[in-house]
Structures are given as C-alpha cells and as structure tokens.
Amino acid sequence: MPFSNDDLDFTYPLPADLKNRPSCYLYIYNRKVVIDPLSLPGTQTILHNDIKDIKTKRIVQYVGSLGKKLFYAIGLESHKDVPYGMQPVFLRDLIGKIDDKMLALAGRAVQLVDxxxxxxxxxxxxxLTETLEDRxxxxxxxxxxxxxxxSPAIIVLVIKEDKVLLARSAHFMSSIYSVIAGFVEPGETLEHAVRREVKEEVGLKVKNIRYFASQPWPFPNSLMIGFIAEYAEGEICADGKEIIDAAWFSRDEIPNLPGKGSISGHLIDWFMNRKEEGI
Ligand SMILES: [Zn+2]
Known part of the structure; x- marks a missing residue:
C-alpha cells in the first residue's frame, strides 16, 4: 500500500556502528518533495546522492534505512535553496509514479521535517525547545x-448481507462514493470511533467490528486504521453536512470510487472478492 513498507527500517536513533554506511538524501521544501523533473517516471527520482547543491540553511533528519543504505531528509527553508532545475512536487502527485517504498520514505521525510x-x-x-534523543x-x-x-482516523467498510454501504462526501466530486471515515476523538477507543462515525454520518448502528489494516496517510499527518463492520440496526440517514448521500450497493452496482492508493480501495477490493457471507 502507498506510504507503507515493512522492508524499511525506522529504528531511531541510528545505531552508531551503522553511521558510515552509504547515504541518500531527500530534499523537502514546504511539505513538498524535490525531484529532478527530467528523470520521471522512475523509482530513484526523489533521491539525491549528495547535498553539495544545497547552499544555505537546512534541516537534517535521519529518516530510516533500506538494506545497507541510509536515508536522510534535508529540509530546505527557502525556495531559493531548491537546486537549479529541480522541482518541488506534492506527495499526492507522486502516488503511482514512484514505488511504495519510496513513497513511504517521502511521506515520513515530509512529516519529520515538518x-x-x-x-x-x-x-x-x-x-526554544531542546531536542531529546528519541525524536x-x-x-x-x-x-x-x-x-x-x-492524527489517527478510522475508516470502515460496513456490510449488510451481500451489500456494502458507500457514501458520497460533501468534499468529493459529484458521483464519487467511498466508505465512512473520520478522526478519532480524545478519549475514544478505535471501535468507539467506528460506531460514532457511522452513527453520526449515516445514522446506522454497527456490530462485529474487525480490524483490517492500517496505512500512514501524510496529509498532513494521519494514520488511517481500517475496519470491517456488520450492519446492526437503523435506516440510512445521511447527515447532510459531511455526507450528502449514502446507500447499500451490491457487487454489480458499485458506483464511481476514488482513485487507487488509499486503504478505502483495499477495503472495497476485499468486499468485491469476498466469497461468502460474514466477515
Ligand atoms: Zn514551555
């Protein structure tokens, strides 16, 4: 899944015996990732082999390692620090253009510099604050x-027999539907947040809440925690603010969905490939 990869090692602080390993650098400016536009598409476009082009003030953050290679984020404080010919691009615009490992590194680098x-x-x-050893x-x-x-946020696919609940957000373009999602409130468990969001947004009660998967979502600093739940009771009643419309859809009626890359797509794929009733 974009923005997550188990091969990356984020151990921090970096053990002293690893510090002399070869390093690569990500340049981050204004929450954007600086790329060499001439090298797209490719997996190495967000990585730079040295920092000699960075002339002025910068912030250095250790990001993680992959195999024997270490990655550092170089935060640029001014647009004039962006090396000539290079271009800062939004993380979102890199989805599907670089592989998931690089996207995970980029998402982490942006958040650490921020x-x-x-x-x-x-x-x-x-x-002025002081920096501690543990970040x-x-x-x-x-x-x-x-x-x-x-900022943890729940995202939940609700099923009722052979149908799935999909909702149209006020923030989506017309005709795009997705699953229910929302931020976790202080004092809530994740399951509580699932029940509250579904009740608030579409007026339904759910049961048998099961963990599905999680995904870092660095816009700006969410962690999406995915669940599957079963319908328990109630009639759909969209709240009219966050959700404009919601309905039950069978597999052959699925409406337009958001682009691939988010955990919502994986939840809906799970529903489409589900062999039998239940979760
Ligand atoms: Zn203070």
Whole structure:
C-alpha cells in the first residue's frame, strides 16, 4: 500500500556502528518533495546522492534505512535553496509514479521535517525547545514534551448481507462514493470511533467490528486504521453536512470510487472478492 513498507527500517536513533554506511538524501521544501523533473517516471527520482547543491540553511533528519543504505531528509527553508532545475512536487502527485517504498520514505521525510520546523518553540511558554534523543523535544522552562504529531482516523467498510454501504462526501466530486471515515476523538477507543462515525454520518448502528489494516496517510499527518463492520440496526440517514448521500450497493452496482492508493480501495477490493457471507 502507498506510504507503507515493512522492508524499511525506522529504528531511531541510528545505531552508531551503522553511521558510515552509504547515504541518500531527500530534499523537502514546504511539505513538498524535490525531484529532478527530467528523470520521471522512475523509482530513484526523489533521491539525491549528495547535498553539495544545497547552499544555505537546512534541516537534517535521519529518516530510516533500506538494506545497507541510509536515508536522510534535508529540509530546505527557502525556495531559493531548491537546486537549479529541480522541482518541488506534492506527495499526492507522486502516488503511482514512484514505488511504495519510496513513497513511504517521502511521506515520513515530509512529516519529520515538518515536525522540526513546527516544534522549535514551546507552545505553552514560547521559548526554544531542546531536542531529546528519541525524536522528541522538551521545553527547558515548563518541561512540556513534544513528539511528531499523528492524527489517527478510522475508516470502515460496513456490510449488510451481500451489500456494502458507500457514501458520497460533501468534499468529493459529484458521483464519487467511498466508505465512512473520520478522526478519532480524545478519549475514544478505535471501535468507539467506528460506531460514532457511522452513527453520526449515516445514522446506522454497527456490530462485529474487525480490524483490517492500517496505512500512514501524510496529509498532513494521519494514520488511517481500517475496519470491517456488520450492519446492526437503523435506516440510512445521511447527515447532510459531511455526507450528502449514502446507500447499500451490491457487487454489480458499485458506483464511481476514488482513485487507487488509499486503504478505502483495499477495503472495497476485499468486499468485491469476498466469497461468502460474514466477515
Ligand atoms: Zn514551555
């Protein structure tokens, strides 16, 4: 799945005996990934072999390793730091153009540089923070701890016998339907968030909630946690704000769906390939 790959090693801090291994660099500017536009499409286009082209201020973050190679994110603070001939592109525009390993590295690099840029000062007393060994920051005045922010969001495929619940979001282009999703609230379990989101958005109760898979979704810092649930009771009633329309669809009635690359596509593929009733 895009933005996730189990082959990448994110162990942090980097063990001292690995520090002399060959390194590659991702240049990040304004949450965009700097590519050499002449080399697209290809898997190496987001990687740079050195940092000699970066003349001015920069932020260096260790991202992870793959085999014997180490990857570092170089955060550029100004557009004039982008090397001549290279182009910053949105992460979203790289989906399907580079492989999932590179996309996972790029998503992580963007978020680590962003954390560095937004955690320099304590949010409580405004003074400079100190960097801890484990990626965190600490305020020397009030001891506030800051870590890279993740926003967990549930995404759930609801089934009723041989049909699936799909909904049209107010944020989608017309005629595009997808599964139900929403951010987890403070104090909620993931299962609680699934029940609440389905109830809020389409007025249904669900049961037998089962974990499906998860996917980092760096727009800007979500972690999508996918579930499958069964219809329990209620009549569909779209909330009219987040959801404009919702309905049960059988396999041969599936409407237009969002583009591939997200966990919602994998959930719907699971439904399409499901052999028997139940989950
Ligand atoms: Zn403070």
């Amino acid at each position: 954390f560095e840029l937004t955690s320099r000062f304590c949010g409580r007393c405004g003074i 965190g920051k600490k305020c020397p005045e009030c001891d506030l701890l800051i870590y890279p922010r993740l």
